[in-house]
Every structure is written in structure tokens, then in C-alpha cells.
Amino acid sequence: xxxxxxxxxxxxxxxxxxxxxxxxxxxxxxxxxxxKSDLGFDLLxxxxxxxxxxxxxxxxxxxxxxxxxxxVRGYSERLSHMMxxxxxxxxxxxxxxxxxxxxxxxxxxxxxxIARKTGGLADTVIEHGEIPTGFIFEGVNRTxxxxxxxxxxKIINANELYDAMV
Numbered sequence: 001x002x003x004x005x006x007x008x009x010x011x012x013x014x015x016x017x018x019x020x021x022x023x024x025x026x027x028x029x030x031x032x033x034x035x036k037s038d039l040g041f042d043l044l045x046x047x048x049x050x051x052x053x054x055x056x057x058x059x060x061x062x063x064x065x066x067x068x069x070x071x072v073r074g075y076s077e078r079l080s081h082m083m084x085x086x087x088x089x090x091x092x093x094x095x096x097x098x099x100x101x102x103x104x105x106x107x108x109x110x111x112x113x114i115a116r117k118t119g120g121l122a123d124t125v126i127e128h129g130e131i132p133t134g135f136i137f138e139g140v141n142r143t144x145x146x147x148x149x150x151x152x153x154k155i156i157n158a159n160e161l162y163d164a165m166v
Contacts, residue, residue, distance in 0.1 A: 006068075007041045009165075010087040010111075012080045012102055015049030015057070020093040020116070020142065022053060023158040025060045027165075030158070032064060039165055041089070043069040046080055084109040090134075093161050095142050097121045107133050114164050116157070137164040 013019045028043070030036040043064075045057060054073055061071040072079065084090070090106035092115040100120040103113045107124075113134030115121040118141075125134040137160040142153045 002067075004042050004068075007088040008086055009041045009043050009089045009091060010083045011043075011045040011047065011091050012083060012105075013045075013047045013092075015047045015053040017050070017053075017142075018095050018097075019049075020095050020139075020154075020157060021045070021047070022056060023093055023154060023161055024091065025056050026154065026158040027162050028060045028064050028069065030162070036162055039162075041068075041165075044083055044087075045069075045071045046075065046083055047072075048074050080105075081109075084111055087111045089114060089165070091161070091165075092116070092121055092125075093137075093139070093157065094118060094121060100124065103134070114161070116161075135164050137161055 011021060011024065013021055015021055027036065031038050048054060057071045061069040084106055090111045090113050092100065092103050092113060094116055097119040103115055103121055103125055106113050113125050115125045115134060115136055116139040117136045122136060125136055126132050127135055139157040139160050140153045142150055
């Protein structure tokens with residue numbers, strides 16, 4: 001929303017299961033239906049990938065509070081840099097991330113990173129110390145589990161990401 005005083009939360013990502021962007025859609029639905037409190041942020045998502053995830057994000061963003069969430073399908077380096085530059089918070093909730101460039105680019109733009117504790121994210125996002133760079137949430141691994149357990153773990157991770165954002 002133009003002129004908003006709310007924090008701008010951004011996501012720049014490939015939209016694949018590994019990136020766990022679906023937990024963000026879960027959080028938005030929970031805020032909409034009143035089971036979670038509105039955290040008072042604006043959301044901007046840039047990404048493309050699995051059609052199922054693109055459609056899920058498009059649907060939840062469209063029904064979310066007017067002007068408070070935008071999903072841009074596709075990728076543009078120029079747009080991603082403008083998003084990093086304008087962001088207050090960058091979400092990187094990946095299930096696994098061997099290295100991760102997104103959080104490091106965000107740090108170059110002095111954005112607070114909220115990431116899941118895994119791989120390169122855990123190695124680079126520092127909560128405490130001389131120069132903290134963001135916040136880590138534990139979460140649980142969702143890769144290679146049966147469908148019922150996958151859904152249960154999705155809820156756990158959505159709740160932990162929400163708590164980290166609070």
C-alpha cells in the first residue's frame with residue numbers, strides 16, 4: 001500500500017517445495033480467518049516455479065486485505081534489487097539450503113532476515129553478536145516424509161515462522 005507505515009516483508013524465491021513458501025500462504029490464511037493475529041505488515045512476493053505454488057500464492061494474496069499483499073509471478077533481477085532495497089524484512093523459510101544467496105543479498109541491502117535454521121542459512125544469519133543480521137526459527141524438515149506427516153510439519157513450520165515474525 002502506497003505510503004504505508006507497516007513493515008514491508010519480502011520474499012524473492014523460486015517457488016518450489018524446498019523453499020517452503022507454502023507456509024507463508026498458511027500464515028496469511030490463518031490471519032484472514034482470525035486464528036492468528038494480524039502482524040501489521042505489507043507483503044511483496046517475487047517468484048516463479050511450481051504451478052501449484054504459484055496458484056496457491058495468487059489465490060491467497062488476491063483474497064488478502066486489499067493492497068497489503070502483492071505476488072509478482074516471474075523473476076526480474078532489477079525488481080528483486082528494488083524489493084531488497086525497500087524491504088524491512090526478508091523471509092527465507094527453506095526446508096534445506098546448502099548455501100543460499102538470497103539471505104546474503106538481503107544482508108547487503110541491510111534487510112533483517114528471518115530464516116529457517118538449516119544449511120547455509122544457519123551459517124550466515126546471525127541472531128546475536130557484534131553485528132546481528134536476522135532471526136532464525138528451528139522448524140522441522142519436510143523432505144522425504146509421508147503426506148500426512150508432511151502436512152503436520154507444514155503447520156509446525158508455519159507456526160514457528162509466525163512466532164519468529166512476532
